[in-house]
Amino acid sequence: MAKGWKDLPIGGMILEAGNSAQYNTGAWRAFRPVRDASRCTNCMFCWVFCPDSSIRVKDEKMVGFDLLHCKGCGICANVCPVKCIEMHDEAEFGGSREMVDEPGRAGGAK
Amino acid sequence: MSEFKALDGTGAVAEAMRQINPDVVAAYPITPQTAIVQTFSEFVADGLVDTEFITVESEHSALSACVGAAAAGARVMTATSSAGLAFMWEILYVAASNRLPIIMTNVNRALSAPINIHCDHSDSMGARDAGWIHLFCENAQEAYDTVIQAVRIAEHPDVLLPVMVLFDGFITSHAEERVEIFDDAWVKAFVGEYKPKHSLLDLDHPVTYGPLDFTDYYFEHKRQQVEAMRHAQKVILDVADEFAKTFGRKYGLFEMYRLDDAEVAVVVSSSTAGTARAAVDKLRAQGAKVGLLKPRVFRPFPAQEMVAALQHLKAVGVMDRAISFGSMGNAGPLFLELAAAMKIYDAGVPMADFVFGLGGRDIVPSQIEGVFRSLLQIAETGKVSELVSYVGVRE
Numbered sequence: 001m002a003k004g005w006k007d008l009p010i011g012g013m014i015l016e017a018g019n020s021a022q023y024n025t026g027a028w029r030a031f032r033p034v035r036d037a038s039r040c041t042n043c044m045f046c047w048v049f050c051p052d053s054s055i056r057v058k059d060e061k062m063v064g065f066d067l068l069h070c071k072g073c074g075i076c077a078n079v080c081p082v083k084c085i086e087m088h089d090e091a092e093f094g095g096s097r098e099m100v101d102e103p104g105r106a107g108g109a110k
Numbered sequence: 111m112s113e114f115k116a117l118d119g120t121g122a123v124a125e126a127m128r129q130i131n132p133d134v135v136a137a138y139p140i141t142p143q144t145a146i147v148q149t150f151s152e153f154v155a156d157g158l159v160d161t162e163f164i165t166v167e168s169e170h171s172a173l174s175a176c177v178g179a180a181a182a183g184a185r186v187m188t189a190t191s192s193a194g195l196a197f198m199w200e201i202l203y204v205a206a207s208n209r210l211p212i213i214m215t216n217v218n219r220a221l222s223a224p225i226n227i228h229c230d231h232s233d234s235m236g237a238r239d240a241g242w243i244h245l246f247c248e249n250a251q252e253a254y255d256t257v258i259q260a261v262r263i264a265e266h267p268d269v270l271l272p273v274m275v276l277f278d279g280f281i282t283s284h285a286e287e288r289v290e291i292f293d294d295a296w297v298k299a300f301v302g303e304y305k306p307k308h309s310l311l312d313l314d315h316p317v318t319y320g321p322l323d324f325t326d327y328y329f330e331h332k333r334q335q336v337e338a339m340r341h342a343q344k345v346i347l348d349v350a351d352e353f354a355k356t357f358g359r360k361y362g363l364f365e366m367y368r369l370d371d372a373e374v375a376v377v378v379s380s381s382t383a384g385t386a387r388a389a390v391d392k393l394r395a396q397g398a399k400v401g402l403l404k405p406r407v408f409r410p411f412p413a414q415e416m417v418a419a420l421q422h423l424k425a426v427g428v429m430d431r432a433i434s435f436g437s438m439g440n441a442g443p444l445f446l447e448l449a450a451a452m453k454i455y456d457a458g459v460p461m462a463d464f465v466f467g468l469g470g471r472d473i474v475p476s477q478i479e480g481v482f483r484s485l486l487q488i489a490e491t492g493k494v495s496e497l498v499s500y501v502g503v504r505e
């Protein structure tokens with residue numbers, strides 16, 4: 001649980017450098033991108049256009065989304081030339097913020 | 111060794127600032143505060159202080175520069191009045207919420223419109239919920255003494271809040287008085303060195319001031335500000351004690367004058383308290399049991415202490431130099447807060463509000479005697495015929 005007022009630095013001060021990595025900004029996403037990997041050509045358009053650097057790439061292949069930071073803006077789905085990304089209502093996933101495309105890497109900072 | 115000088119309120123504050131020698135002063139001129147920063151800028155030009163003096167294009171910028179400098183770990187001071195304070199509004203909250211111990215003298219002046227450069231308390235009263243400590247001063251000596259104490263109060267680790275030092279425009283700011291100026295070295299020793307715990311310039315311990323603070327943490331940070339205000343009262347009294355030991359003059363949360371055996375009393379702050387004291391003496395000489403309570407610390411409001419000092423009375427009259435438009439009875443802020451405190455802490459004393467002096471309208475001893483006579487009548491009948499009256503307004 002988040003700390004109470006007695007244990008927090010005053011004035012909203014942040015005392016550690018680089019801790020924004022711990023802030024999971026994907027928590028308020030309303031739509032989730034879901035990719036059909038079988039049709040993906042690894043063109044990297046989504047990687048170029050994603051404003052939140054939430055496209056995961058490994059060995060020059062698009063391997064999934066960082067759902068801890070993806071805001072669900074839908075840009076990736078829009079720019080994908082083969083239309084293999086679909087946006088789904090978050091509610092369909094039961095409120096889980098786990099990675100869908102890469103189960104082994106669920107949770108934690110990037 | 112201290113020295114006695116002929117100084118007006120602005121000169122006395124400028125002297126205190128010279129002796130405190132703050133790291134940064136950022137200010138914009140506005141009547142009747144101008145003479146403070148004008149005099150201080152001469153000290154800067156003459157090399158009497160080490161202060162970085164930042165000239166800015168507005169009060170919003172002045173306080174913004176103060177916020178940045180304070181976050182960088184500097185001891186910071188500024189001064190303003192009236193519309194200048196109003197223009198700082200957004201940054202007043204930023205300074206308090208970022209817990210920056212900035213010291214600001216606000217020379218109380220009416221707010222526009224119609225435009226008016228003279229004294230009333232509408233400016234600082236409007237800012238009473240912004241999270242600053244408010245200290246009212248009766249005269250130039252109190253202004254000088256209070257600015258010195260304000261540094262210690264603001265910077266105390268249990269407080270870390272900005273402080274407003276308040277006194278009456280023109281009446282106190284521009285009237286020459288006999289002011290005791292302490293030895294530079296004593297003041298320097300009293301205020302000590304400011305060692306901020308977190309500074310933007312401390313590269314070994316990087317820190318972020320003023321980040322985004324949403325639904326998840328903002329409320330906790332407001333709760334911390336409440337705690338700082340709670341601590342402030344004790345710190346204000348401790349600093350006042352140390353000041354009395356060092357310099358000989360005593361300060362408290364408020365001042366009581368012939369109050370112990372009084373039957374009725376007036377509550378009034380700042381320069382008018384001096385006039386009220388003379389009215390008390392005159393009526394006492396005629397056998398009337400009247401007294402005075404002069405609030406000094408308005409934020410944090412010493413509710414229980416004031417009630418304890420007033421609960422033995424048969425009538426209390428508050429004199430407000432501001433109106434809270436549309437409030438209960440269109441009363442003044444001091445009355446509203448004190449009346450609530452008297453009720454909450456079970457002091458069944460009839461009370462009335464006397465709004466006076468708006469836009470610098472003079473208040474003379476005979477008018478305060480009139481207030482006392484109204485109070486004596488309330489004491490006799492137990493009835494308040496008029497909750498709020500306006501002293502000195504033409505019908």
Ligand code: SF4
Binds near residue numbers: 049051069074076077
């Ligand atoms: S939905 Fe937006 S934020 Fe999420 S991966 Fe696609 S482009 Fe990036």
Ligand code: SF4
Binds near residue numbers: 040082
């Ligand atoms: S834009 Fe479409 S096809 Fe190209 S890498 Fe991304 S998901 Fe694959």
